[in-house]
Amino acid sequence: MAPEQPSPAGLDETYRRITWRLLPFLMFLWVLSWIDRVNIGFAKLQMLADLKFSETVYGIGAGIFFIGYFLCEVPSNLLLEHIGARKTIARITLLWGLCCVAMMFVTTAGLFYLLRFLLGVFEAGFYPGVILFLTYWYPTERRAKVFGLFMSASAIAGVIGGPLAGTIMTGLDGVNGWSGWQWVFLLEGIPSILAGIVTLFYLTDRPEKAGWLTPEQRALVAADLARDAAALGPREHRILASLRDVRVWQCIAIFFCIITANSALTFFGPSVVREAGYTDPLTIGWIMSGAYLCGAAGMILNGRHSDRSGEARFHCGIPALIGAMAIALLGVLVPISPALSIVALTVAIAGTMSAIPVFWQIPGRFLAGSAAAAGIALINAVANLAGFGAPAVMGALREQTGSAATGLWIVAGFEVATLLLILLFIPPAPAALVRRAAARAAHEPA
Incomplete structure (x- = not known):
């Protein structure tokens, strides 16, 4: 028999409290992480000329981050399951900040490759670690919205990071004898170092340890999570079995296609x-x-609608298809119409990013515990190898052809495959989850 349904009003108030406690801080860390990961795209505008790097060198350096990321994702997430999110996320944040600052001293292609690789090693585990961490706090029908809120921080980082990098590069170029791109790495790395220290004192590993919740609220969350587990039915808990599970590798194929577009x-x-x-x-x-x-x-609205409907397949696949169409058009429009190419780029980014938080609903429907720690990390690690391949291919093609069009069309093809693979591999949500989502949506404000 499933655990008794707790009071909707009491649950909503408890989850609001959890959300306000955890999400702003986690989003802030993800903003810092994303800025430190992708500021190379803006630094490139000056860095390549200063250091005499080719487009191919840049593409390899931008992408080699994901090799380090790939190698350390699963060990990092298993460590989080063992020692907790607080220590794991603090260690990750501190080290990636130090590596970002070190990027200002790059003078050769070899050092460029090394520091980008180490940045991937140090950051590995943050994103899947937070995904795993949030499953300790929220039941299935609340996760897509929460994932969307958290992951929207990467978009917020784009909102902040672009003007910030542009301002630093134009305003500080030549100050203290440093180029603008060097100031970008210095000023965007220091906040991450400080945030890593703060994380040790701020995060709480699990709901039962949350002194900022009342005993009644901790009991409500425990009961709700138990009811969620009962609704999902039997799930894989064994680490090795999860790594052999064909559904994990199907999810890897789907997320690989999404990340190909996102990284490009x-x-x-x-x-x-x-x-x-x-x-x-x-x-x-x-x-x-x-x-x-x-x-x-797009991430927030699509995640919210997915939660309210209990449907994840089309909420992931349709935005990816829209993004693919926009990417394909972008390859045509760039040399023809500056205004329309910016519109296409915006739609491509919005469509691709909107698919990501809903995707992460899928693995949690068949993985739990240590298997979820390993499986989520493996999915993110292997799929993010696309983050190495896409920039490297884009850089080489752009150098050979003088245009980004061919690379964009290849990327669009991978994005179309996202929807096709979802329809082929991913079954509809269990009826119990759809009923729970409908019941919760019925008493929520529109």
Whole structure:
């Protein structure tokens, strides 16, 4: 027999309290992480000329981050399951901040590759670790919205990071004998170092340890999570079994296609904007800012609607398809119409990013406990190898052809495959989850 349904009003108030406690801080950390990961796309506008790097060198350096990321994702998430999120996330944040600052001292391609690789090693585990951490606090029918809120921070980072990088590069270029791109790495790395220290004192590993919840609220969450587990039915808990589970590898294929598009737009978005005719770094930053703002709105709204309907497949696949169509159009429009190419870029970013938080509803429907820790990390680690391949291929093709169009069309093909793979591999949600989502939506405000 499933555990008794707790009071909706009491649950909603408890989850609001949890959300206000955890999400703003986690989103702040993800903003810092995303800025420190992708500021290379803006630094490139000056860095390549200063250091005499080719587009191919840049593409390899931008993408090699994901090799380090791949190698350390699963161990990091298993460590989180063992020692807790607080210590794991603090360690990750502190080390990636130090590595970001070190990027200002790059002088050779070899050092560039090494520091980008180490940045991936140090950051590995943050994103899947937070996904796993949030499953300790929220039941299935509340997660897509929460994932959307958290992941929208990457879009917020785009809103902030573009103008910030543009302002630093134009305003501090030459100060203290440093180029603008060096100031970008220094000033954007220091906040991460400080945030890593704060994390040790702020985060709480699990609801039962949350002194900022009342005993009644902790009991409500425990009962709700138990009821959620009962509704999901039997799930895999064993680590090795999860790594062999064909459903994990199906999820890897789907997320690989999404990340192919996401990483290409992230690392080459500023270059595409410049190719469309906007050359000032600050202007490019503001254009990317507007595009990412639309991406943030899409992630939150799509995640919220997915939760209310209990449906995840089409809420992931349709935005990806829209993003694919926009990416394909972008390859045509860049040399023809600057204004329309910016519209297409915005739709591509919004569509691709809107698919991501809903995707993470899927693995939690068949994985739990240590299997979820390993499975989620494996999905994110292997799929993010697309983050190495896409920039490297985009850089090589752009150098050979003088245009981003061919690379964008290849990326669009991968994005179309997202929906096809979802329809082929992912079954509809269990009826019990759909009923729970409908029941909760009935008493929520529209």
